Amino acid sequence: MVSVLKIVFFNCFCAFFANTAASRVIELSDRFLDIHKEGQWLVMMYAPWCAHCKRLDPIWAHVAQNLYASNIRVGRVDCTRFTAVAQHFKIRGFPTILFLKGEHKFTYNGDRTREEIVKFSLRLTGPPVQEITKSESFDMVKDTQGLYFLYVGERSGHLWDIYHKTADAFQPHAFFYQSHPAVVDKHAPVEKVPSIFVYKENVHYNFGGYNHSDLDKLNATVYNWVNAERFSTFPKVTRGNINQLFLTNKYLVLAVVEENAVEDVAPDMLEFRDMVESVIKKQRERYHQHFQFGWIANPELVNSIAMMEMPKPSLIVINTSTSHHHIPDDDPSKLNPHVIEMFLEHIRNETAPRYGGNGVLVQIYRSWFEMRTTLASMWKGNPILTMVLFGLPALFFSLICYGVCCPDILDAGDEEEEEEEDSSHMKKD
């Protein structure tokens, strides 16, 4: 009796908390169309029947909680009831996450985690480049942002214009700041003004080697540099960020590992992952220009790239401009930093064997491979449902085909049977 009471109490307790968190999410209707240009909105467009939306619900409540102190209002629209809203924003799938700021609309395509959605919103909430005026602010920015770009100098001149335009283009994907030499002080190694830095893993890296006299070229260099540097040195690669990583036009060097249900990597795989990471950590200067390292634990994603069941742990290198991939000949257990470095050299001078790509045949094979794996995993999860879903229509379809196209075969079959009977009769005789 006591335990039952306890459970009831506990349930109420949880429900209470879930409710206060959920109440931060504003339930919007058709009237949202009148007010969406006022202020800033982070809105989830959902449908009640969509499973992905249900999974996003608790995360959305946390996002709203996190952004409560900001001037971003967090809401959601049931698009099956308020179809005018869905039409106005041209919603094609559920859930769709939009950030609305005046006339501007940004669609979120990253991973649906609280951290990533909150960061996305905070990047978009201010102007593309935010000013840092106090030296102490750096510590907070370093802590919360982890990775940011920094322009040191006055807000004028060619480099500033280009930096500002680039920041505008990449605002959904990275934080951009501007500050002055006296404020930056000991935080970044400012040698000349103006200059640009990227901060990641506790280090400021300088953007150097540019030519001020050729503006078009300078624009392209800054743009490409920001595009390539906006990732941490060894990120986790997921469905949410792989498309962005492909835009770097570098080779993606991925440690393929396995994760359990609570996203912990097994200890033996951890060792392998750290070993791969050590290659880029120790030799950043040598490799980071052409190679983006990272790790991946999503088997469907990596298998569909490799078009095979990738062993875990293992290593795969993807050419992001051609979608070819390279896999070392050595057994994964024999891989060490030295072997990996040799492998990367072979890839650089294009002597390593390559697989896959984006040809028509490869794409057909990839679709077939994905269909097969989807079917296989459905079969593992629920064989009866899979049979009913695919078996019955297939059976009907083949029966219809059989009936329509092959009446002769039916007759021919009968004849054969008769013949067989005849021969058996003969034997008996």
Ligand SMILES: *[C@@H]1O[C@H](CO)[C@@H](O)[C@H](O)[C@H]1NC(C)=O
């Ligand atoms: C910068 O580019 C201009 C024109 O392309 C060239 O004449 C000049 O030598 C370059 N300067 C440096 C330092 O590379």
Ligand SMILES: *[C@@H]1O[C@H](CO)[C@@H](O)[C@H](O)[C@H]1NC(C)=O
């Ligand atoms: C700067 O370069 C990028 C990439 O090459 C390009 O997309 C952008 O339009 C350029 N901007 C200007 C102002 O030329």
Ligand SMILES: *[C@@H]1O[C@H](CO)[C@@H](O)[C@H](O)[C@H]1NC(C)=O
């Ligand atoms: C990818 O492959 C193409 C064609 O072989 C090559 O030119 C390019 O350098 C490779 N690497 C990257 C990072 O695109």
Ligand SMILES: *[C@@H]1O[C@H](CO)[C@@H](O)[C@H](O)[C@H]1NC(C)=O
């Ligand atoms: C490519 O690089 C590897 C490793 O450094 C080297 O052994 C090989 O001779 C190179 N091949 C060519 C064609 O340069």
